[in-house]
Amino acid sequence: MSDKLTFTLHELVQVLDMSADSLLTAKYGVTGSQFVFIATLADVEPTDVTTLAECLGVSKAAVSKRVPGLVEAGWVTTAHDPHHGRRVVLAVTERGRDLVDRAGRDLDAQFTALFAHPAAEGLDPAVLNDQLNSLISILRQNGPLS
Amino acid sequence: MSDKLTFTLHELVQVLDMSADSLLTAKYGVTGSQFVFIATLADVEPTDVTTLAECLGVSKAAVSKRVPGLVEAGWVTTAHDPHHGRRVVLAVTERGRDLVDRAGRDLDAQFTALFAHPAAEGLDPAVLNDQLNSLISILRQNGPLS
DNA sequence: TCGGACATGTCAACCAGTTAACTTGTTGGC
């Protein structure tokens, strides 16, 4: 229960991630970061390593290294682009799409349930989202260093 | 500009961290994570590896591995507890305390300046902090998995 | 058409975290 907003923000995302991670691990057999990878890919498939890396906000190398494991586990497929020798086309398997669908709904329900709690009285997720987005855009327009 | 609150939260802390990191690197010659380490230690010194690890929310091993580099860089000192052969007592150097003081004030000023921006109209950091702390406590009392 | 610039993916080396196993020191019950 810090009084520093920056600390509170870090703490909240940590608790949020832990809670999502334990739900995903227990009920769906994937880690949180695997789920983010698969769900993000599902949103933009078919695509290549470079584009997915941008969507995930990580480097190409990071994506490149994680792909073999996810293919192995049956969540993702790779293919060669016939029109481009180097391009690797990534897609989600049927099982992966099903995971994203079911687990995504589950997470969403858990999350919106938070705001039904009496202690969240007067808290509107949409309003909060707008406020945080405002802060983000202020920070962004200030440049990396104001 | 996502409409998913969870995504927005992750985005905000990422932008926040980037901005703090570039300020710290440019003006003080430390990375963000080094600053967090030193500032946290400054808050509880003198202490040992185990306690600092708890304060930072990481494992003892993580702290143990980072200490030599910070000692080398002149931010931290180590000593042996005369009353306990294994215990390593960690403290911040004078230069470290000065860093925490000056950079801490700088970061704080930058952060509170955010809320002076016209786009942050009606946004009160204290209120926001309370709201986020409410969400944290709801999540915590729901247990790791509800 | 062909050569340079750019795009794409991978690799190596590194950093910072994890857990599990281990060494070493302290302490308390018998």
Add this chain to the structure above:
DNA sequence: GCCAACAAGTTAACTGGTTGACATGTCCGA
């Protein structure tokens, strides 16, 4: 007083991220 249990720190093996160097493929302009 001794031994078992515990506490403290380090190490090794792993994970997943980074940057920089590299090989290879595409494409455009002279």
